[in-house]
Amino acid sequence: MEIPDYLPISYLNQYVYCPRRFWLMFVHGEMDVNAVLLDGTYKHQRVHQSGVHWHPDGRQYTAVWVWSDALKIAGVADFVQEYDSDDLIPIEHKRGRMGKYLNDHVQLCAQALCLEERTGKTIDYGEIFYWKNRRRETVRLTDALRDKTLQIIDEVFALLAQDNMPAPIDHPTKCRDCSLEPICLPQEVLQLMKEQS
Ligand code: SF4
Numbered sequence: 001m002e003i004p005d006y007l008p009i010s011y012l013n014q015y016v017y018c019p020r021r022f023w024l025m026f027v028h029g030e031m032d033v034n035a036v037l038l039d040g041t042y043k044h045q046r047v048h049q050s051g052v053h054w055h056p057d058g059r060q061y062t063a064v065w066v067w068s069d070a071l072k073i074a075g076v077a078d079f080v081q082e083y084d085s086d087d088l089i090p091i092e093h094k095r096g097r098m099g100k101y102l103n104d105h106v107q108l109c110a111q112a113l114c115l116e117e118r119t120g121k122t123i124d125y126g127e128i129f130y131w132k133n134r135r136r137e138t139v140r141l142t143d144a145l146r147d148k149t150l151q152i153i154d155e156v157f158a159l160l161a162q163d164n165m166p167a168p169i170d171h172p173t174k175c176r177d178c179s180l181e182p183i184c185l186p187q188e189v190l191q192l193m194k195e196q197s
Contacts, residue, residue: 007156009111011156020184021178021180060079091129093131097135102148109149
């Protein structure tokens, strides 16, 4: 398959959740629109209107295009808070509850790496707002998270170069929450693979 010049940052999130989900969405263009997804799309539409809002201690930009020429990734940050102190804080909105997995953290970190490259400033943390339980999580951009994000970017490019759809993950909880489960058929495929091995 043709390797894209720049990976969309939101697909890094999908890859961390499940490489097969990433493949189904990015390569096959699969998108099972269910009520949860529609709700998320509606909430993101409200977020994804570019603009700037003024606060007593700075400015908040919405729907900010970010990219890294070094890492070959690009995407849209829901919000970027710019304080008068010069600090930049990327803020991501998610429709669900506070994440149990690292996928949202990697997406946020990728946005921060892009902002750092564009501005030359160091970003210490970002925030994720979860609509479902109205919780705001502060995510420290530790060396470990930065390394993990770089590793994921490499893995995704390598996967695309291999041009081979990943097998389903053996993770019933993730699969239960995955909108692509009816297309992916993880249990059936895993069973077939077991029988053929
Ligand atoms: S159903 Fe499971 S294995 Fe299939 S794409 Fe979703 S998370 Fe991945």
